[in-house]
Amino acid sequence: MTARAAPAPLPPATTVGVLGWLRKNLFSSRGNGVVTVLLAVLLAWVAVNLGIWVLVEADWTVIISRAPLYIVGLYPYEGYWRLCICLLLISVLLGMSWRAWPKAARRFAFGFGAVMLFVGVFPHEMAPDHRALLLLNLPFIGLGYVLTPRPAEAHPGRLEAMAGGAIATALGRVAIFSTPRRMVIAAFGALVLIMILILGIAGVPGLDPVNPQDLGGLMINLLLAFFGIVCSLPIGIGLALGRRSSLPILKVACVIFIEVIRGVPLITLLFMSRHILPLTFPEDLNIDRVYLAGITITIFSSAYMAENVRGGMAAVLRGQTEAAHALGLRGWQTTLLITLPQGLRNIIPAIVGQFISLFKDTSLVYFIGMLDLVEMGRVSVQGNQEFIDNGREVYLFIALVFWVFCFSMSFISRRIEGALGVGRR
């Protein structure tokens, strides 16, 4: 008969479970405990006061009664359904990204769907057909998910697809297909379609052209930031290559361009573009300020993009270049086929970061008289006697909108960084 070994004594209750966690992380020493208690009191005080203010004292009519102005500006009401279709397109692409790249895109798709559900169900003035179109986003995300083939475990084009898809997912416009080429085609198709839907085409029934000046609100912030990034990528690559080149005058010109643009505030560039850019177009061509803003933001962004690209290319290991030379590739072939592609993969997180800061910077276009989200808020407060005391509500709402976008993008950027193994190669 064998004696049963006595069970090992349990660890003391204060070192495991909730109590143990509390002790280790909050009350590890006397000073720590004091800090914890003080912070908890402060936190509770802030939370209670903020909660009371948000739920009881604040008057949110300034937001609810003018909601469309903040989102789409002065965009004509008859065209709202076109914007809803754009959202549906984005939903499909998001659903596709979710399937192809579940880790990063799933939460983004969930978040987007949740926002659509909220806006579609929230009790406020909204035409039922627009409501229906917004709610339709939920099945459309699923549609995109179902349409996309499951990514193979070790697909040859996987890395490229991930790299391209990283940008795509983060910007929420493009889906990942099993091959990069199909993905690029889908991206451009969706982009062109969205632009056509937003701006309209003269002569096509139902697609009446919209005056670009009527674009505003959050829509114009997103559009400017997105096109700023997309257009600045090729220019930035060109500038970075120019800066690396051995042609002295080209190099000096690129360096001066990059450093001047990076050395001055965007607001002064916007001001200059208001006065100088029209001079470079024929006098009778009255160029709209939306395009002026777009050009300026592209120029601004391309200088920063050039530095990103340069950094990414500098991080490519020397052995790569040497191997390329050893294989008999020429200088330009090495750059275009070896250094640049690897450099671009390195900078994908940086591009997302730049998109975030560009998105925040687009709020400066008020300086050339555009009604973006921030300016719309300011006009709401300062231009209406009845809302003159509602500044806090308006700016908190705007802050929340920007925060949701920027935070979710930086969250995704971190996921991409992990998935690409940046800094681990």
Added chain:
Amino acid sequence: MTRLLYVQGVPIWRNVVALRWAVQVVSAVVVLSTIALFLLNVAREIEARDIPFGFTFLDRAAQIPIGEAVIPYQPSDSYLYGLVVAGLNTIRASVLGVILATAIGILVGVARLSPNWLLSRMALIYIEVFRNIPLIVQLLFWLTIVLTLPRVAEGYVIAETVFINNSGLYLPWFEAKDGFWPWALITAIGLALAVYAFRRLNRRETETGQQSYPLLAAAVIAIGLSLVALLILGPLAIDIPQVEGRFGRLQGGAQLSGSFMALLVGLVVYTSAFIAEIVRAGIQSVGKGQTEAARSVGLSGMLTLRHVTFPQALRVIIPPLISQFLNLTKNSSLAAAIGYPDLVSVANTMTQIAPAISLFMIVMVSYLSMSLLYSLIGNLYNRTIRFKGA
């Protein structure tokens, strides 16, 4: 004839040197002619469309009011002087902002690494909230808060000396008396001596391992000299804001206008969130092995921090920190949105009567020189921290 095109039997279009030169020349011509074409085009259009341009306006009277100024200003002063006043306002906001943002950023960054879970989470929330909201929204929000403060007569008063109300913050400040400059000179000498002593003792400590208390010695030298001189010379008086007149207007002391406070709070909060992340990354970049090795050769926790962790973290922290300082300086141009008379805001007002393009060329050159100054500092620092020897 074709023989001339051959050098040592190689045709000139296959000669590497000649080809390289040809590419250089062609690229130079293309770049220069593009730039020239652009400039000529703009110049021609400026002429053709009668757009005012030139710099002769600079010594005319500006005739615009500037709300607050570091040096005395009146509307009859020249444009150039007005721009200098505005530039000083920009520098005032930037310098104060840089100092405060660095201090708060370091605190939050260290708090982020605290073993206290709650403290570290709150630092994280601070960082994630404030760096993900555009600065201009934050500025407008703070301005709204400042404007909802009570009026001057009903404003908050702290200890009868500090006044807070919707026109700004009023603080007691120093007033220079006769002995100010000699005192300033002595303080400067004291500072120089303190830096010298710090370096000397620090090196001794590093080389011989003897405790030499460099920080303590430096502080004693600098503060002691300055205090002794202060007591002997009596160069400073304290000027406390006073309520004057029937409307309770405040006179004296240092006055920070409401828009300046909003700008400063916005800039500091926004930038400190970025600086906190830089500080956290810098401290984390020092490998754990470094600390462990330092502890195992017998350095105390404080000495480890000072001689091992800190110098290595600083290498990682300083370059991005300087670029944050530059960002803060550039971001101070958003003052134009909340009515603080900085360089951009004043230049924008001036464009109503003065040539806009010339004015903004001046503004851009000013910002460029500030950013050049920052990169100069950065380069100097990079040179001093470069690994020496071996």
